[in-house]
Amino acid sequence: MRVVVCVKHVPDVQQPRSLRPDGRLARGGDDDTLNELDEDALEAGLRTAEAAGFPGEGHDVTVLTVGPAAAVEAVRRGVAMGASGAVHVRDDAVAGSDAVATARVLAAAIAELHAEAPVDVVVAGMAALDGLTSLVPAALAELLGWPQLTLADRITVADGVVTVRRETSTDVEELTAPAPAVLSVTDQAFRARFPGFKGILAARKHPVTTWSLADLGLDPSTVGPAGSATRVVHAAERPERADRVLVTGDAETVPALVDYLSQKGFA
Amino acid sequence: MNERENGGQAGGSVAVLVDHLDGTVRPTALELLTLARGLGREVHAVWVGDRAPAAELAAHGADVVHEVEVSGADARLTASVVDALQAVLAAGVVGLVLVPSTFEGREVAARLAVRTGAGVVTGVSGVAVEDGCWTARKTVLAGGWDTACAVTGPLAVVAVAPHAVQALARDGAAEPVVVRRTAEASAAARAVTVVSRTRRPASERPPLAEAEVVVVGGRGVEGDFSGVEELADVLGGAVGATRVATDEGWIGHEAQVGQTGVTISPRLYVGLGVSGAVHHKGGMAASATVVAVNNDPDAPVFEFADYGIVGDLTEVLPALTAELRRRRG
Numbered sequence: 001m002r003v004v005v006c007v008k009h010v011p012d013v014q015q016p017r018s019l020r021p022d023g024r025l026a027r028g029g030d031d032d033t034l035n036e037l038d039e040d041a042l043e044a045g046l047r048t049a050e051a052a053g054f055p056g057e058g059h060d061v062t063v064l065t066v067g068p069a070a071a072v073e074a075v076r077r078g079v080a081m082g083a084s085g086a087v088h089v090r091d092d093a094v095a096g097s098d099a100v101a102t103a104r105v106l107a108a109a110i111a112e113l114h115a116e117a118p119v120d121v122v123v124a125g126m127a128a129l130d131g132l133t134s135l136v137p138a139a140l141a142e143l144l145g146w147p148q149l150t151l152a153d154r155i156t157v158a159d160g161v162v163t164v165r166r167e168t169s170t171d172v173e174e175l176t177a178p179a180p181a182v183l184s185v186t187d188q189a190f191r192a193r194f195p196g197f198k199g200i201l202a203a204r205k206h207p208v209t210t211w212s213l214a215d216l217g218l219d220p221s222t223v224g225p226a227g228s229a230t231r232v233v234h235a236a237e238r239p240e241r242a243d244r245v246l247v248t249g250d251a252e253t254v255p256a257l258v259d260y261l262s263q264k265g266f267a
Numbered sequence: 268m269n270e271r272e273n274g275g276q277a278g279g280s281v282a283v284l285v286d287h288l289d290g291t292v293r294p295t296a297l298e299l300l301t302l303a304r305g306l307g308r309e310v311h312a313v314w315v316g317d318r319a320p321a322a323e324l325a326a327h328g329a330d331v332v333h334e335v336e337v338s339g340a341d342a343r344l345t346a347s348v349v350d351a352l353q354a355v356l357a358a359g360v361v362g363l364v365l366v367p368s369t370f371e372g373r374e375v376a377a378r379l380a381v382r383t384g385a386g387v388v389t390g391v392s393g394v395a396v397e398d399g400c401w402t403a404r405k406t407v408l409a410g411g412w413d414t415a416c417a418v419t420g421p422l423a424v425v426a427v428a429p430h431a432v433q434a435l436a437r438d439g440a441a442e443p444v445v446v447r448r449t450a451e452a453s454a455a456a457r458a459v460t461v462v463s464r465t466r467r468p469a470s471e472r473p474p475l476a477e478a479e480v481v482v483v484g485g486r487g488v489e490g491d492f493s494g495v496e497e498l499a500d501v502l503g504g505a506v507g508a509t510r511v512a513t514d515e516g517w518i519g520h521e522a523q524v525g526q527t528g529v530t531i532s533p534r535l536y537v538g539l540g541v542s543g544a545v546h547h548k549g550g551m552a553a554s555a556t557v558v559a560v561n562n563d564p565d566a567p568v569f570e571f572a573d574y575g576i577v578g579d580l581t582e583v584l585p586a587l588t589a590e591l592r593r594r595r596g
Contacts, residue, residue, distance in 0.1 A: 013526065013545050017408045025408075037527055100380050100387060126370075129526055131407075132549070133389045138345060138374035142381035147458035148345060151370060167467070167521075169369065169476060170288055174462040187527045188520055229386030229420030233402065236413050246575040248564070250582035257558065258590045260574055264556055266480065266502060266535050267591055 001052035001157065003061045004110055004122045005045040006140070007038040007078055009071035010130040017130075023232025024096055025130055027068065034074045037125035039081075039192035044185040045123040046082050046193075048155050060084050062113060066094060066105045072208055080195035080203035087113070091213045093220035098228035099131060103139035105223055108216040110144060120179040121162060126151060126186050137184035147177035153189035277396040277423070279362025280309035282355055283329070284348070284375065286367050290318060295477050297327045297434035299365045299427055302394065304328030304437070311361060312443075315342055315351045325443035326436040332445045340452030340459070345371065347456040349378045354450035356383065361422070363394070363401050368426035368530075369476065376424045378455075386418035389426040390530070392553060401425070409526075409545050410552025410571065428532045428553055429477050472505050475522065480504030481533040483524055483551070486511045487540015487561055487580050492518050494584045495539055501591045507531065509547050525550035540580050543568025560584065 011017045012031035020026050042063065046054070049061045062085030063078030065071050075086040089109050097105065113119055122144075124137040141148035152164035162181045166173050195203070213220055221227060245260070247253050261267040281303040286293040303310045304327065312319070312329035321332045335351035336342075342351075352364065352375070364379065366372040368390050380387045388403040395402055397415070401423035404415050418425075475481065480502045484495035486509065499506045507524040508517070524531055525547045532553035539560050541547065544567065551557075552571075559572035560583050569575040576583055 013409070013549065017411070019408070019412055019414070023414060098386070100377065103377075103381070126527070129549070132526060132530075133387075134370060134373045135377040135380075135387060135389065138377035139381050141455065142378040145455065147455060148374070148378075149459070150345075150374060163462070168371065169474065170467060172463075172465045172467060174464075175459055176462055177459045229380070229384060230388055230416050230418055232414055233397070233417045234413075234415035238406070238411055238413055241573075244569075244573060244575070246569055246572075246577065248577040250578045251586035253576050253578060254583060254586040254590050257574060257576065257587065258594060261535070261558070261591075262594070264535065266556075267594055 001049050001054065001059050002117055002119045003045040003049045004113055004119050005038070005042050005061065005063045005078060005083065006106055006122065006124040006136070007042065007063055007065050007074045008035045008128045009033070009065060009067050009074040010035045010128055013129050018237070019235040023235040028070055032070060034077045035125060035128045037127055037129065037187055038074070040185050040187050040190045041123045041125040042078050042081050042083065043190040043192040044152070044155060044183070045121070047190065048121060048123070048157060052157065055082070055084060060117070062087055064106065064109055065089070066102060066109070068095065075208055076203045076206070077195070079206045080199040081193060082199065086206060086208040087211065088208050089211045089216065093213055093224045096225040096228070097223045098230045099133045099135040100139050101223045101228045103136045103143060104227065105213070105216070105218065106136065107140050107143035108218050109211060110140070112211070112216055114180065118180070120157060122146070122180070122182045124182070124184045126184050137182055141182040144182065147181045149175050149177055149181050150184040152183050152185050155183065277362060277399060277401040280311055280360050281306055281363045281365065282311040282313055282352070282361045284352060284364065284366040284372070285312050285314045285319070285324065286369070286372070287314065287316070292320060292323060293367070293477065294434060295367045295429045298430065298432050299367065300324060300327035300329055301434050302427060302432045303365055306363070306394065311355060313352055313355050315348055319445070321443050321445050325440040327434060328437070329443050332443045333448055334445065335448045335450050337450050337452050337456070340456035341461045344456050344459050344461070345374045345378060346459070347452055348375050349382065350450045350453050350456055352379055353382065354448050356422070364422065364424045366424065366426050368428045373426050376426050379424050383422050384420050385422035385424045386420040387424045387426070388416045388418065390553070391425050391427050392431045394425055406552055409549040430479065430532045430534055430555065472499060473503070475505045475507055475524070475529050476531060478505035478531070479533055480535045480537070481507050481524070481531050482537045482539065483507040483509065483541055484512055484518070484539050485509040485541030488512065488517070490515065490517050494588070498537065498584065498588045501588055502535070502537070504533070504535070509541055509544070538568055538572070539584060541568055542566045543571065
């Protein structure tokens, strides 16, 4: 079985984050880290492959990212957790890509891997904590022409058929589709293993395949700002509000709060 | 560069994907129609399935109602919904598509964008034409920044956050034109088989993602959500929780509000014993009015609460519920 897990290196949500004057997210801080929700994708990818006999002959879990130089840390984390392959698409022309343009780069890299040796399953997290768009998994499925099975909390692959269980806002569904398929996973079901010391050491030395846009046969005009159909035209930090009310006390504070709610039409 | 049909000019009419369940329109769909109506363009409501409530859709803004049957695949699959939208877009009059900013809605937006070259913006609070482009406003980075994104492609697909506008019916809406269409399911839709689909038990309370009022319990409720639920019921709202509360098993995971749980944008958010950590803030930053009660004066929630009470929850909460009941008689 061959599994590809898409991961993203993002600014740490616990640290102050900001936008640059051009509206792009300021990246490259010392605290930038693997997107937390991609740990669930890595765990799901590893478990799915392990059920088929990974690690072993004929099985592979490749962790894939697109991003600047520092993003290699995200794939190294995947290797430390147990992934057998690491691919980093790195090209200055990619900077400033919106979610759909980013998906174009990932899809080209997955197609390249698929041509090397057939991919059965692509796994992504449910969102990246920087943009929170959740667009990439479905965009990938459309670009690759593969079925999408998103927000999975259980995955089985047998005889070339992928089955997932998923919860929508209204239903619990079981869906199947022939492999290869694009999956995303929620943060509820695949609690990530912690990489051992040995894994972390091995990941430092593990070879990482680095591809440019040229390696993928992608024209730079199809990615980055030129290849994005959206453009940030305004970005401003929200000013501190001066009209906040903060009171200290217990039950005696309640009537004033209810007056406030009543003014707002809630009481 | 994409071949632009209109050079990024915000032309055309507006299509609204109408979210519905068992034939009933979801409240957020009426918000989207209200938003679309305010843009001064012809509004096309897209209803996947049959028996669209045309009068209700017209009252909220639809000039044309498209009932689209998808043949060859389950109609609720993302790819099927995209096939249905494409059947409407084929006429070439639509320049802006509004979808709900739910996981399902955003997936539809993603696939539609790849198929059509559209630009997508998610989690949007408002749409306008600026410098000749459809431009969407949204807050990012856990509510810390306001941005505007212009769509430069031939089509704009905008996923609108719940409660970005209030749903309002208009008087004297004309009888809408109802157009019945059939869309052939794409290979992407036909490839997926729905083995089973079971309705999750519906709560008596409004769905968390759509509720106008959400009462959230955090670490400070110390395991007891009964007071949170009682206040939610008095306010006619939904119950939410922080990650700590769901991880501790005080309430089910489906109640988790945050960057990785449910994203909410209610008109009123009440945080009870919620510290306001960034993870949680990222999921509720679009709330219109934020009220917080916490006994820790240094809790980050007080940095963004409109009305904060530093006090003992066990005292404040029952008094608040009782006072609201008393005033409502």
